[in-house]
Amino acid sequence: MVPLTRSAGRVAGTTGGWFRRIVRVRSGDSPTKLTLATALTVLCALALSIGGWYSIDRRESAIDDAAAAAQQLIRVQDVRVLVVQADSIASNAYLEDGQESRDQREQYDDRITSASSRLVEVSNAATGGQVATLEAVSAQLATYVGLVEQARSNNRQGFPVGSAYQRQARVVAESLVAALRSVEQNARTQVNDSMQRAHRASWLLVVTAFLLLAVLVLGSLWLAARWRRLVNVPLAIAGVITLLVLTAGIGVNGRAVSQASTAVRGALTSADLLAQARAAAFDARSNEALTLIARGNGQAYEAQWTLSSDVVGRALTESCERFDRGCDALEAYGDYTAEHVTMRAIEDEEGDWESAVDTVTDPGGALSVDFVAFATSAENDLALESQDATTAFSDAVGALGTLRVLVVLAGLLGAVLALVGYGQRLREYR
């Protein structure tokens, strides 16, 4: 019981001490009150410097993260497109009975080389869970290339076992593409998370600026009432600067996040849709060749063609309707689809496999021409949208660096002006 009583006594004593000090300040002399007001204002001004700097830094960092994730998304999609393009070329070359043209070989090698080097860039920029997946993708790409080489070399020698290697290569390609899609989805999630952080990041700047403004206004009113001065000029200037910083800060901050949001909702979403359409279209082209390689037994590949073409149609329709991009590509893919249906009828209804193969492999035929028109148009639109997204993100953070310096300077200047403003009154008591 005794310790408890003593402890209660100490608490009561401490509380009483604080209370007495507050009462003494309230009823205390003016110099003490001026000193306390000066200290409070300087603290609030320094809080604006530090809090404002931190707040802007968080926003800039969040927008930078969103931009980096967007870049990663674009890079990964580029790798996916290169891989499915390479697979499409390899499948079509296999269909041409080992008579692979030099052009085809060069195109295949170019896509694989580009995919490998882009994969290194993607791996270097990978974060968290992406790293392990991308390591597996690199290994799978090497396996894929080995299997295609085996298929090609057997095919060239007239060995039918090449078709078994081609089937295996396809299985590896599908697994590789699925892994890249998971990395893409991870990058999309990172973009969205970063944008949410960017939206939340401005509160500290607003709170500290309001606090300083309130302290300056109340201080000015108190000085005016107590010392019968209409305006304390230094405090008034500090108030105006704080108000300007608050307005500019919210404006620039808002503009930055608004630009980043526009980039995400606009160019980046459009680029994402166009990249998905391109990857799905080359996958469809690959399945078109595999259906013919399976010769009459390729229903599963044709079903996959339908699935991929559905993705192409939906992605391009959305991009065209919302962003006015991909409209020409959509039209060209429609023409290609019509040619594909005609080609399938040649094999399925007329049983003329050779003519169906000729239709697919003829580089000057309508089917190939329409597909190339689609691929070129989609590639051009994608390049434009990717560039727009990159520029928009860069512009978004451009003014934040200047704002950060201004906020820090404004806080420091506010502190100095508070010292000067209250100092004028304090000097009257010396």
Next chain:
Amino acid sequence: VRRAFAIAAALVLTACAGDAALPSEITGQAVEVSAPATTVPPQCSSDEAAESAVRSFEPLAELPAPGQMPSGSKMAEIQDRGRLIAGVSGDTLLFGARNSLTGQIEGFDIDMINQIATAIFGPDDVQSHIEYRVITYADRLPSLESGAVDIVAHTMTINCNRWLRINFSSEYFTAGQKVLVKKGSGITDITQLADQGLTVCAPEGSTNIDEVRNGEEQYDGLVVIGKPDISDCLVAMQQGEADATTGDDTVLAGFAAQDPNTEVVGDAFTSEPYGLGFNKDDIDLVQFANAVIAQIDADGTWADMYQRWLLDTGALPGGAPPAPPVPDYTRQR
């Protein structure tokens, strides 16, 4: 102060409004592909199994002239359609494989299809009257049962269980099951593979895999892996997944030709009589095919085919083609 606060609050709200988010990836609408039936295949009773499996139906007494197939027959249906739909292998060298230089499928089985098509349509531009559908081992019976193809020529062994699902022609070739191993492995027959607990590959749905999975005690100890097609077994060997492949000697000879690091060893441990496969309802087409087979046996065409695909290529030893298998036409409708 109140006004400034209101303006600032409005600006903050404006800055925070309208969260931007990338939509998820677009996924396509799946298309249903009919899956192969997974029911347990019917099995012959012991009495049925005791009878000779190679018995087929009596051939037509006289082959109708090409282009004049009897009305209402399966042959007439094919003639009216303008093409014979044939299920074949695309990667069994010597029997049914795509020639990578010409793009054409060729081999002993393909020549059998050519003979049937020639008998229906005549010799002029016969290739335009054939639609080849490349099928796997496992697809051979289902594609006939579903009516997707008229005929299957795919190194298919005639046996009792298969007769319960499809019809066969008379035997047109006699093969035997052997093993393909890596050269220098020291393996000389399948019992050594079993004794050493090695891995052997065979195509699913084949009599070859049934033999080593459900066969005699001499195969105990073998680790058996199944693949969709027998060419996948050669890949499995080349990639080190399998130590050996078991299959018909004819098919394995084609593998040894494709991979000089492999060799066919040991005696045949089964007899594999090949027959052309037909739908269970198409007995008239079986009788027609049997008449064609009898004709090519008699006029030397069969011997020419044997010479071209199996002797000239060095796949099988021998200086001259053997006699064709003796047909057995004692099966009743």
